[in-house]
Amino acid sequence: MKKRRVVILGSTGSIGTSALKVARDIPERMEVVSLAAHGSTAKLAEQAREFGVKQVCIYDDTKAAELQQMLPGVTVYTGPDGLCELSRMPEADMVLVSIIGTAGLKPTLTAIAAGKDLAIASKEILVMAGEVVMQRAAEKGINVLPVDSEHNAIYQCLQGNRGGAEAVNRLILTASGGPFRTWPVEKLAGVTLEQALAHPTWKMGRKITIDCASLFNKGLEMIEARWLFNIPMERVDVIVHPQSIVHSLVEYRDGSILAQLSSSDMCFPIQYAVTWPDRIDNSLPHLDLAALASLHFEAPRWQDFPALNLARHAGLTGGTMPAMYNAANEVAVQAFIDGKLTFPGIWHTVEKVLSNVSARDYHGELSIILEDDAAAREEARRIIHG
Numbered sequence: 001m002k003k004r005r006v007v008i009l010g011s012t013g014s015i016g017t018s019a020l021k022v023a024r025d026i027p028e029r030m031e032v033v034s035l036a037a038h039g040s041t042a043k044l045a046e047q048a049r050e051f052g053v054k055q056v057c058i059y060d061d062t063k064a065a066e067l068q069q070m071l072p073g074v075t076v077y078t079g080p081d082g083l084c085e086l087s088r089m090p091e092a093d094m095v096l097v098s099i100i101g102t103a104g105l106k107p108t109l110t111a112i113a114a115g116k117d118l119a120i121a122s123k124e125i126l127v128m129a130g131e132v133v134m135q136r137a138a139e140k141g142i143n144v145l146p147v148d149s150e151h152n153a154i155y156q157c158l159q160g161n162r163g164g165a166e167a168v169n170r171l172i173l174t175a176s177g178g179p180f181r182t183w184p185v186e187k188l189a190g191v192t193l194e195q196a197l198a199h200p201t202w203k204m205g206r207k208i209t210i211d212c213a214s215l216f217n218k219g220l221e222m223i224e225a226r227w228l229f230n231i232p233m234e235r236v237d238v239i240v241h242p243q244s245i246v247h248s249l250v251e252y253r254d255g256s257i258l259a260q261l262s263s264s265d266m267c268f269p270i271q272y273a274v275t276w277p278d279r280i281d282n283s284l285p286h287l288d289l290a291a292l293a294s295l296h297f298e299a300p301r302w303q304d305f306p307a308l309n310l311a312r313h314a315g316l317t318g319g320t321m322p323a324m325y326n327a328a329n330e331v332a333v334q335a336f337i338d339g340k341l342t343f344p345g346i347w348h349t350v351e352k353v354l355s356n357v358s359a360r361d362y363h364g365e366l367s368i369i370l371e372d373d374a375a376a377r378e379e380a381r382r383i384i385h386g
Contacts, residue, residue, distance in 0.1 A: 004030050004274045006119075007086050009057075009107055010098035011035040012043045014205055015121045015147065018266040019096055020047060022274060025267070025282050030274050034086045036077075038099075039063055045070035055089060057082035059103070083107040088114035094274070096147065097122050100207055101330060102373060105129060105366070112136045119273040121147035123217075123224045128323040128373065130227025132364055144228065145273035150174060150221055151228055152269030153247035153260035158229065159277075161252075165230050172249040172257075173221050174241040175300065178213040181242065185304040191343035193336070207333055214346050215300070216329050219311025223322045226315050233315035238308060240298045245287070263287060306347045310354065321359035323369050324376035328353035331380035341384055353379045 006023070010016045016037075023030045036057035037044040048056050048071055058067050061078035068076045077085050080103065087095050087107040095111040097104045098121040108125050109132075111118055118137065120126065126133060137144050146152045150173045161167055179198050180188060196213045197206060211217035222236045239249075247269075249259040262268045263285050271282060302308055307329075314325040332349040335341035341349065353376050362368035 003028065004094045004117075005033045005092050006030060006274065007034040007036075007089065007092045007095045007111075007116075008032060008098070009036045009083055009086065009095065009104065010038075010100070010122075011047055012037040012040040013098055013100070015096075015098035015266060015270070019098070019270050020051070022267050022270045022282075023051070025284075026271065026275070026280060029278075029280060033091045034089060036083055036086055036099075041067045041070065048074060055086060057086050059083070080106055084110040087111040087116065092116060094119060096270075096273075097125065098147070100124070100205065102128060102327075102370075108133060109136065109366075112140055112142050115140060115142065117143040117145065119145045119147050119270070123148060123220045124326050126224040126227045127220050127326045129366060129369055130224065130322075132366065134227050134230070135364075143276075145276055146224075146228055147266075147269050147273050148221060148224070149264075149266065149269045150248040151225060152272055154225065154229060154250055156260045156272065157248070157250040157258040161250075163253075167252055168229075168231060168235070168250060169253050169255075170235050170237050170251040171225050171229060171231055172237050172239050172251060173218060173225060174244070174246055174248050175215065175218045175238055176212065176244050177240040177242050177298075177300075178215065180213060181240065181301075185301075188304075188344050189342050193339075196336070196343060206337065207330070210333050210336065210346075211329070214307055214333075214343065215305040216307040216311075216333075216346070216350075218300075219307040219314075220326060220329075222308070222311045223315045223325070233312060236312075236315070238300050240300050242296055243292075245292065245295060261287060306351065310347065310350055314354065317359055319359040319361045320369055320372035321354060323373045324353060324357055324359060325350060327373045327376040328380040331377050332384065335384045345384075349380050349383050352383050356383075 023032050032051040034055045039060040041063050055075045057077040064078045084107050087110040094117045096119040104122040104125050196210045199209050225236050226233045244264045246259045251257045314321040328350040332346040
């Protein structure tokens, strides 16, 4: 069985720290060869020493000297170029991308060009440029393995499917529904930052936790699934499952539905991505179905949480509109964090941006995607600040 030699981009975040737990649990199958973080020098240095890596990247170049003092003898890279250096390093055969936002796109494409398999946890990459990423990966024979629990579940449910996309009727992403699943719509305008950060199931960073509360995270996942699995947008669906035990499902043309279940721990999808196509023992907790007793599902509140309909519209429109959906949401979420926007103002801002800025076909040109990403951000700021 093959040992994966893995670069982790975003090692100090929630996905990165879970990936390092997996590496400790299955050292015979996963070796960490390099690490990158945004600005957490102390945590990155501690990780680098534990795993004995010789190359690291700190995205914030003002902290490079501080990190170098902590890690004598280790090569310290910085910024976007540093991420790309790690993504092409010859010692690695897989790059795990868990960088929030658009910063993961260039290192992802660099890894593909260098022939590295990808484990992708940064959904923005496929939302912005899914067509380009998947096309280039196919041309190079690169495996793109999803680390998001929902997409990893779908990936598992598709194993053994010999009929391709035509055999699939629907991809069904599960959503916890977030902390406001049962709130009346008129109360949402009063949501506080503390309330939005109180996710009922997962422990994650601020931005993704707020996205889960607004269902923008699920909207991004819908677009990501469309490209990752080459399924038309109209056949990507969502079901609310508050227990977060069923991580997603695939409905086939014959009416059969396959689901993947496990405890709510990101170590499960990360391990599967690293060890695929094998399944191996680990120390993770197994489900006790008798103790669960029942599983609950309900329809999303499409009208009360417009992020899902906006995502479907962006995915069906195509071109640069998914990138603008993501960009406008990033600006709006930050404004909510800063106290400059109400919670419903997040999706109102995104809706206005998608109405005001025209999407373009990008024909594989990343420069066009980045231009329209910037235009959407500028328009979102104009809407918020006047």
